[in-house]
Amino acid sequence: MTPKQRRLARRLRQLRHNAGISIEDAATRLGCKQPKVTKMELAQLGVKPEEARALCELYGASEATTASIVSLARNAKVRGWYQSYDDAASPENIEFVDLETDAVSVSNFQIDLVPGLLQTREYARAVLRAAHPDLIDEVLEQRADLRIKRQDRVLDFSLAVWAIVTEAALIRAVAGPDVHRAQLKHLTGLATMPNVQFQIIPTREGEHMAMGVPFDCFRFDDGCGTVAIDHLTGTLFLEDETDVERYRLAFQHLCGVALSQQDSLAMLHRYAKEEHSEWQRRN
Structure with missing residues (x-):
């Protein structure tokens, strides 16, 4: 199936x-x-x-x-390109990529991580290792391959991405200073693409309605959608219209709470230049 x-x-x-x-x-x-x-x-x-x-x-x-x-x-019976990763990825991973592949747009909210579609390979590898410490290296590399391959639709402009992160995503130095800096630099480039919208919620903004709940909203060519919520043991998919609309409204709320795209890009540039880097202060 x-x-x-x-x-x-x-x-x-x-x-x-x-x-x-x-x-x-x-x-x-x-x-x-x-x-x-x-x-x-x-x-x-x-x-x-x-x-x-x-x-x-x-x-x-x-x-x-x-x-x-x-x-x-x-x-329905056609095997997608991503199914060559069946042996390395979980069924939820494959279903997530299937949704993403068929979607025309995705709205993503992350708390302390850069979204997968905007990650470097080194950053992705470290995130995957942290989440699955027992994975053998071969499987880890295959999962990293899958994550990077997903980015093709962003780079060829066929997928619209609206990503919102909290400031914590810029501070958390995943895999150490070199990978952290490279990730921020990579992100500054992607954030200026015409099909990528990127916003940051500053820590000083305080509470918002999606605290502790990262999620992805996929929208398809007929306007219908699906929500994906990752947790430690898998991914929950919501397709009921009431649930999907609830998350769409939550994302709209986050857009209003976050800095404008221009101000978000300015903050990202400051972090990329290490003006606020924890690593800079330590060294």
Whole structure:
């Protein structure tokens, strides 16, 4: 089962629930028995593009949503480039990258880390090692490869990224002074790209509504979205419209709390020049 098949199943189930349509009515529309629809919604049975279109029409989905769902059904069994990392990454990692690959934009909030899409390889390797100290070196390197490969869509301008971090992300010297400085320098370059928006929440701003809750909001071509929340034992994916909207509103709140992009870039430049570096004060 591919991540796309699981996402297709969840999207169809959600559309049916939102429309208030019974499984029996869905089965009648497809000219099949109820168990087939149930298996479709559990990703235990594939969905043909024409079946996906018929269900979307029954559920009253918009043209954009229908086109997106039909495309998902058409490509559900296609293995993505990232699935060559199946042996090194967890299923949640693969599903996360699948979402990111299909998204048109991602809004990311991190507390004390630079977002994965903006990390250097050395920084990424250190973060992965800290989170998984028992990983063998070969697997660690493969996971670092996957993280860096994800950045291709940022560099070719096909993915819009809006990243918000707290000031702590600039202070935490992951992997020591050299890697820390290189990461900040790398970040200053990416933050000026036309498809990257970068903001910082200064420590002096105090409380905000997402304290202690880093998250990613993915938006797809039909306007629908998914939220991903990392925790120590995996990743939680939220697709319910109410949940997704809650996180979108939270991100908008963070945008208002954070420094403007211009002021954020100025602060980032100051840290990159080590004017505020803890390492500079120690040496």
